[in-house]
């Protein structure tokens with residue numbers, strides 16, 4: 001029997017995929033797996049029992065990835081599962097920043113009791129006039145699951161799209177329309193685009209990337225959209241740009257005291273992934289990842305350990321070893337298995353930065369002290385008998 005805990009609302013269609021071998025627990029200390037969305041986990045202590053954390057979503061800056069790796073906890077996310085939902089809200093954000101839709105709706109609400117509202121509306125509407133997206137330049141920074149969808153959709157709206165992503169994956173590049181103009185210097189986007197949208201993860205290398213200097217280079221009337229993370233942007237600098245009349249609007253999905261209520265800023269309460277479809281997709285993918293890891297030892301879509309997929313185990317037993325990516329570790333593990341007179345039927349060893357993973361199918365049952373011997377190796381983090 002395995003225990004799982006949820007820190008946020010996780011769609012039932014996903015948790016229903018746990019078999020009767022799993023039960024939900026309230027206390028995270030008793031959990032073998034945790035499902036999370038945006039809850040902050042940096043201050044949390046993790047029990048030795050915890051095997052996996054699945055982020056039902058994309059961004060993992062709420063999880064201490066390296067500490068988890070050091071403690072043998074595999075962290076997963078659900079790439080692309082909520083990307084369409086975010087894309088649609090980004091398009092809505094561009095429209096909200098281009099036409100004073102909110103101002104117009106507010107005016108109608110405020111004048112609802114006026115019997116001559118229709119006539120008054122015709123008089124007042126020039127106050128809420130705006131501009132169109134067609135023909136404008138959109139710069140997309142980060143062309144992953146969300147960025148490439150935003151770029152492709154914007155082309156359909158008749159926008160000229162510039163894309164910047166020095167680390168674009170082959171999969172994302174295949175999905176990107178060839179009509180997206182590739183730029184290798186992000187400043188080209190700052191200087192030329194009427195709309196700039198951010199779709200990069202919050203990393204040490206991206207925090208504050210929309211700096212004061214970046215804002216100063218931006219075109220007169222530019223609209224900045226941030227559905228990625230607030231700490232990517234120097235928001236004070238952007239607000240100064242708005243006050244000076246240079247920046248038309250800042251659209252952000254992250255409410256904080258700096259932006260809430262500020263002039264020229266459109267703030268939504270982190271709604272990017274809040275659609276029924278995205279919540280279902282994320283929950284299903286997260287539960288499948290956890291089950292595949294717990295039951296088969298396979299690691300798919302981890303953000304702190306390498307990918308490793310050996311399917312279901314048809315051999316007598318399967319051993320999973322999370323370890324440091326250090327010289328001699330694999331040889332030490334296989335020699336312990338060899339010394340125990342156990343034949344290795346199949347094996348995968350993968351590394352990712354300083355961490356590695358070895359998954360081993362064995363032709364016989366595991367001798368009693370084999371796990372303890374592997375566990376005693378200095379570079380081994382966690383050993384688990386999967387079967």
Ligand SMILES: NC(=O)C1=CN([C@@H]2O[C@H](COP(=O)(O)OP(=O)(O)OC[C@H]3O[C@@H](n4cnc5c(N)ncnc54)[C@H](O)[C@@H]3O)[C@@H](O)[C@H]2O)C=CC1
Nearest residue numbers: 058059142143144145146165167168200201227228272273
């Ligand atoms: N508002 C919301 O509810 C949501 C927000 N997000 C945020 O959006 C981010 C992106 O999500 P996805 O597109 O699904 O992730 P993804 O991993 O598919 O794409 C991220 C892209 O950013 C690129 N990148 C990394 N560093 C870069 C840099 N310095 N300059 C330019 N590009 C860079 C990567 O190469 C990758 O292609 C997430 O990390 C998360 O913070 C994601 C989902 C929902």
Ligand SMILES: O=C(O)C(=O)COP(=O)(O)O
Nearest residue numbers: 037038057058059273274
């Ligand atoms: O997937 C992401 O990165 C998101 O920001 C979505 O967050 P949420 O799952 O809605 O709390």
